[in-house]
Amino acid sequence: MQIYGLKNCDTCRKALKALAGAELIDVREAGLPEGLLARAEAEFGGxxxxxxxxTWRGMSEAERAGAPLDLIAAHPALMKRPLIEADGKLYLGWGKDTQAALGL
Incomplete structure (x- = not known):
């Protein structure tokens, strides 16, 4: 199980602590695997x-108008976190729905 996020993100740390054996991949340092972000956008949309x-609040309206995938590629902190990949399925965020889907 991989958790894609930021190592200094409190929500990502909570997910990592709750999911024994999961690996946190810092998207600022390692980036995202080819095609993963496109899969996530296809499943979760905006x-x-x-x-x-x-980061979003500091951007101008013109910058915000860009395509979501381009914005995330330029500013990894704009990705909603965590993005969890488990058994080929994607989960976004760390709400009660995600925790329940992962059996927590």
């Missing part, structure tokens, strides 16, 4: 973009 982040 929800993949974290519009509550300080």
């Amino acid at each position: 929800a993949i973009l974290n519009t509550r982040s300080t």
Whole structure:
């Protein structure tokens, strides 16, 4: 099981602690595997973009108008976190729905 996020993100750390044996992959340092972000966008749509982040709030309207995948490629902190891949299935965020789907 892989958790894609940021090593200094509290939510990602909570997910890592709760999911024994999971591996945290820092998207700022390692990036995302080829095609994973496109798969996530196909499944979650615009929800993949974290519009509550300080990075988003610091962007101009013109910058925000870009395609979500391009924005995340340029600013990895804009990806909603964590993005969890388990047994070929993707989960986004660390809400009660994700925790229940993962058996927690």
